[in-house]
Amino acid sequence: MMSFNFTIDSDPERNLMVAKIYGIWKKETAEAYHEEYMETAEPFLGKKWAKITNLGNWKSSYPEIVDVLGEHMRWSQENGAIYSVYVIDDPVTHSQLSKMIKKGNVSTITKIFRTQDEGERFLKENGF
Secondary structure (H helix, E strand, O other): OOOEEEEEEEEEOOOOEEEEEEEOOOOHHHHHHHHHHHHHHHOOOOEEEEEEEEEEEEEOOOOOOHHHHHHHHHHHHHEEEEEEEEEEOHHHHHHHHHHHHHHHHHOOOOOEEOHHHHHHHHHOOOOO
């Protein structure tokens, strides 16, 4: 499925999920993202894996996505994600991301960086 709101890729050599998020999201967008993410992450289930999500082009979105993406974050943690790295530098969207992290109760595995390079460096230093 082609989406203009996100890209999701997996890097099997690194056990790493890589996503980029774009634009303003509605609940349906968040649900489609989660569905595609679960499908793409399937080879990693039962292993330890990490995820990096670039939110540099994401815009503050509809409040109902907080629940959907909070659940997505919880699903990731429950299914083997040991690091959830977010790249974000906008204070407004950072606030919405914080609500999702709280909703999903995933602060222990979440790391937030201002640049993709910083996020990548953290992952490499931690075996991904």
